[in-house]
Amino acid sequence: MTPKQLQQHIANRTFLPVYLIFGKEEYFVERYVKSLTAAALEGADEEFNYDVLYGSEVKGDTVAAAANSFPVMADRRVVLVKEAWKLHGDPHLAGYLKNPSPDTVLILAEEEITKDKRKSGGKKKFNFYQHLSGLSEQPVVEFGEMREQSLISWIQDEFKERGKTISLEACARFLALKGSSAREIAAEVEKIAVARNDAEEIEVEDILNLLGASKKYNIFELSSKILQRDTKSAIEIAARLLQTENAIGMIAFMSRQFMILWRIKYYRVQGRITDADARAVGLGWRFQFEELAKHARNFSPQYFDRCFEHLLAADAELKSRPTAEFTVVSRLIYQLTAPDDAV
Template identity: 35%
Template sequence: MDEVLKIVNEIKSGIIKPVYFFMGEEPYYIDKLTEYIEDNILSEDDKGFNQMVLYGKDVTVEEVVANAKRYPMMAERQVVIVKEAQELSRTIEKLESYAENPQPTTVLVFAYKYKTLDKRKKLIKNVIKNGVVFESKKMYENQVADWIKRVLSGKGYGIEPKAAAMLVEFLGNDLSRISNELDKLAIILPKGHTISPKDVEDNIGISKDYNIFELRKAIGERDQLKAYKIANYFAQNPKDNPLVMTTGLIFGFFSQLLQYHGLKDKSPGNVSKVLRVNPYFLKDYDIALRNYPMKKVSAIVAALRDIDVKSKGVGANAVSQHDLLKEMLVKIFN
């Protein structure tokens, strides 16, 4: 996020480069930077003649370069934006000579999503020399809750840790989807409000009591009654709680637990870093560590692999989701 703010602040202060190449697995910041340039480099009067938005699937690199070499019409500069630029991946190296000597009155922007280019290649070296290269990396799930907190703080809101965890469990590390849901909450809730699990449940549709986060917690605490209640809820609402996702996340939890058992340095900072777990939730892992010895965790991981295969329909076509969830819990608790 610091790098994104640096690019935005430079543009605000009038430091505008002739080439911007935004690339990477996480599309959220690529879209945000592209939108910022699209909205802010030129005045509304200048955009009509001097701003062009192209799409990678509809153009060639040669056509992009030809447009970039145009002179602006009655303006200081023109802006050429290439969205979905990853569609040009097979021929993108042809941009190399232009990047070496870009048109100074053009701002050429590439939104190259879901992929990256080798920074050792001459193309990227040329862009770095004359413009800006920004790589938007996927955020680890243990980092997303803090990201949510920062974004909401910027909007004038707070959020309880459990509410942030619910969003992460439900939406993963897809920042665009999370951002859309946060925007909805900001419309509904008054500024200064601290978002609670109930707010998430009421406005986004994630149950605060019956979700994978609560199931994982109940399993860690060996609270069998609560775990079976949640499993029954999942079985009755399979579209919102796919079995494949449930078994995958529980498998991930016990894999982390196995890793935790093997750590020599069990200090909170090291555990959080190695397991990629938000420090707030380390207490849940500490409880599970005491409840499940290493040998038991190994047996559970093996059993969960079998359940996962069955959940995908291999050798278990006649077994219902409810029965597979019960089988999973039986193998965990026995």
């Protein structure tokens, strides 16, 4: 089952008797578990129809007993089991999953079911998946780590729910400034929507202003000045950024930019650049590819060989011993902006 199909279950109030919801993205696991629980309990008294259990604290017979209880003046009851993987080897839960109660929505929630967790019980202990196959619809929903394109689409949807639009470029800047943590992104979307309550569209300038990035002194301008080989401006921006930013994070961003630039240099575009071309080199959208492609032709293969060495050396120096961050970053900028034959 996909997350979108689960959302349809929630919207249509059509529920399966069991759901297994897990994945690396804890925020989405929590969010969908909460939405599913609220929808299934709509109009019911939670005190009598809702149980939260932990796989590390109870046995399968306790879960089965709670799930087999009848709803009290309600259409159904909900039993939520967190840390569910700890019950993989329990025969009582295995028995319940073969014949679940139609009056209960049992939600088995877990951050991530790894291979080690699946194997932890040995051959004789059951696996959730094999006992869920008899249901009319596969109830397993996984929230894996989201790629940039998916995150951008999700950010756009989040703003759309709040009656706003956001440009692709603004989304890309948003991600570069806040990272890929879904929980942090959701919190920032809410803050921006409130701050720009009267605006219909969120622009790049809104992102820079509201996320604390100066229009002139930000990581994008630093990257741009390095690619233009404007050493003086790049060092000026870096000095300002280091007042609030982490040098290792700045170097990580630069490393990613140069890796993508290297891919673009050797990527052969068939006709007009498309979003598919952008995804092939690690970007999300065509405009990002076009922006970096303008610089790629200015760098030789030898330049890339040496620049990656400098980036790795700077990162290792900062992580291995106490060093003045500005000294390391400014030296790196001199190295990255030097002519090809001097790099």
